[in-house]
Every structure is written in structure tokens, then in C-alpha cells.
Amino acid sequence: MSRLAYLAPALLIGAILVVWQVACAVLHTPEYLLPPPTAIALALIRNAPILALSAWRTLAMALEALIAASLFAALLAFLVSLSRTLDRAIRPLAVALQVTPVVAIAPLFVIWAGVDHPDRAIVALAAIVAFFPIFSGAVRGLSSADPDLERLFDLYDARGLQRLTRLRLPSAVPFIVEGLKVASGLAIIGAVVAEFVAGSGGAEGLAWRILEAGNRLRTAEMFAAIVTLALMAAVVHLAFQALERRALVWWRGR
């Protein structure tokens, strides 16, 4: 890659920021409408401690949701792999859960969790959003073993548990890590959307920072929270991408 291509993303972002800054100065836009990048940077620095705390809250809820979703998805995928009837029974429910917008069911969860515990509702909702890619990845993975290897296991009279642990689970690894990567992004989206719907400060996540700043027309602070959220989501994405790459290297042996 040439040096220019390497620097291209930074150059583009820099150019946008410069144009933005100049436009704000020339057009005298009011700060509540469009704050200049310098004001956003200042808001970022000034609010750094609380933004970091809120980012951590959102991240923690998303990760809790991801863990809960993984456990539940793994259990259900295992059950589905055992019998076609169970598969047929569970599928429509899982799909219905996936296609229903999380915003629509969020109020229900907020009621169930109780006003004092919006974080529980948020974790549950983010888990629902993160569930499907892990579930479908695991189901597909568990049935994707090489058919000739399956025949060899028949020939060797492998027991059900041996087939699961020595053939089907290892065969499913690439599908499961792919599902996890997709789910990690969805868990963050789910957590932010759910916090918006919960609409209270009880969870103190980044969505609340955005709402709070918006309500007070502190647009620079709003931008600062959005930037923090984007950075956090990018870090999580990169981390899971690296995890996926390492898992695949282990799996393929190169």
C-alpha cells in the first residue's frame, strides 16, 4: 500500500473537520445547531471522565448481554441439533424474535424490570438482539461437518457425545466466531436503543448522555458522546475481528 493510500482515511477526516470548522466560522452557525469541531473537542476533554464512565456502563451492559445471548444461543442450538422436531418448533419463535424491532418490545421489558432497574431491561433487550446471529451461526455450524467425516464417525461407531465434541462442535467453530463478531456489534446497538427507550438516567450509559445533552441543547456535548460511542464500538469491532482471525488461524492451522 502506498503511503498516500495508508494515510487516506486520516486525510479525509482532517479535510472534513477543516471545512466544517471554516464553514461554522464563516456562516456564523449557532452552536446549538452545529458546533464547530473545536467546540466538540473541548466538550470531549471537559467531559472525559463522565463520558468514559458512561462508555464503560454501555460496554459492560453490551458485554453482559453478549454473554447471556451466547449461553442461551448455545443451549438452544444444541437442543435444535438434537432433533428436527425441536428445530421446527423453535425456529419460528427465534425468527419472530429477530424480526420484531427491539424498540417495539423495549417498553414491555422496562415495565418488567421495574423503574429502579433499567439496566436489567437494557441487558435483556441487547441480549435479544445479539441472540440471533450466534444462534443461527451455531445451528448452521453444528450441521456443517464434512459429510465424509460424518460417515467415518458412523464407520467408527462413534457415540453421540463423541460425535458432538470431536466432530460437530469443532466443525462449528468458524460459524460461531463469525456469529459472535456480528452479535458484538448488535449488542452495542441493542444496548443504546434500549437505553433510549428506557429513557431514564438509571443506567447512565452513553445513550443517556446523548439524551441529556440533547434535552439541554448542549449540542457539542451530544457530539462528544456520539464520538465516544463510535470510538467504543469501533474498538469492540476490531477486538472481535482480531479474535475471529486468531480463532480461524487456530482452526485451519495456518
Place this chain on the structure above:
Amino acid sequence: MTAVASLTGVEVDYPGRGKALGPFDLSLAEGEIVALVGPSGCGKSTALRLLAGLEGPTRGEVRRAAGRGETSVVFQSPTLAPWLSAGANVALPLELAGVARDEARRRAADALGRVGLAGAVSARPAQLSGGMAMRASLARALVTGPKLLLLDEPFAALDEITRRVLADDLLALWRQARPAIIFVTHNVEEAVYMAGRVIVMTPGPGRSAGETVIDAPVPRPPGFRVTALFREAAEAISERLAGATGPGATGVAA
């Protein structure tokens, strides 16, 4: 000599796809190498799966003196688990049969040594060439000390030089333990080189179109491929194959 395995009047129907094989008879004596030659879709692989006990016939009888643990199969692709080392792949049938892990690994390393892969015990399948992977697959088939070895076009995916070397190596290995071998191929010269008896099959549903006995020592003497015996046998089998597959042949299902 007693038969290690036999098919008597077997027929196989696949629901919706019609008849795949038969009626077909085959008897395999101890230590005999028989090649099945026929066009694609003639039911060669079906016959092999019947002998392996991976499938049952619709009609007719399958008999095997060799128990399940004494039967091994090698497929057209090496069918190695990518997440396991060559050694672990070869040890797999032993471990599934309950042999202790250390003992299984020791015997696997031994088997890999016999196929010329002593240095590749800890290599992953992705690090092996096509020929080496096929050798590992062969080692896995041999590690259990089978009485019946079923080879389903094992060299079809390899280049000409590799398949010739492997053919000689396989015959040398056969001399050590003398398992009965069924060798499925669509390559006439390979069949003549490998087998003591070559059975030609008609297009599906496959029946026997006759057999040719190859009366030559094993391992084959140098220059066997240019002897009159070899050329005449190959010619006779090719003609029989052309007669079975050509216009006017019976039982042709397009």
C-alpha cells in the same frame, strides 16, 4: 479361501432417484485386491458403502466377515479434520474405539511413519500437499489394522506422478498386512496396475459387465505398465467398458 465380504444379488433404490445399483454380486477373498471400474453414477461408491455397512441394500444380501472395527474407508478427498494435527487425525479411530490417548498417538505416529510421513505428525492438514494429505488419510485407514480396506477413488484428485508413486506405496503397504482391498476408480490403467481382479460396471444402475484377472506379481515389477500383459488387460477392460456404456448397452439411465 473364505470371503472377507460379499454382495449377493444386492439392489439399491433411492427414493425419488430410482435404482442406483444392481442386481450386483461381488465376493472378496482374504487379501485380495479387486478394482471396480465404471462410469460416473454407476453405483461404485454405493457398492462400497454397502460393504462398509454405512448403508443397507434395498434387496439382496451383504455379508462381512470383517467386523466394523476391521473395516476402513478412504474417500476421494483426504477428509482430514482441519483443526487436528495429522497425528491426531490418524489417532482418531483408535481414540473413538476407546484406546488410551498416549497409546493411540504412538500407534498413529507409527502409521504415519509407514506411509512416509514420519516428520509430519504435528503438521496440520492445511500444511500438507495433496499427496501428503492422502497419505495421512491412508495412515488413518491402516492404523486400526483393517481386514477390509475400501478405497473410493483415492487418487482421483492427485496429479499423475503423485498417483503413480502412491499406487506403488499402497501395494507395498498391502504386502505388510495383506488386507482385502476394494479399489474404486474410473481410471482403467490404475485399476490394472493395482488389482488382481478388475470388475467392469455398467452405467447406473450398475451391474457387472464382466471381470478380468490380472496375473502379475505384487508389488508390480518395474516397467509393468509397458508389458504386453498390462496393455492387453487395459485394452480388454476399455473395450468392455465402451461396450457397457456405448449405444445399445442395457440398463442405461440418462
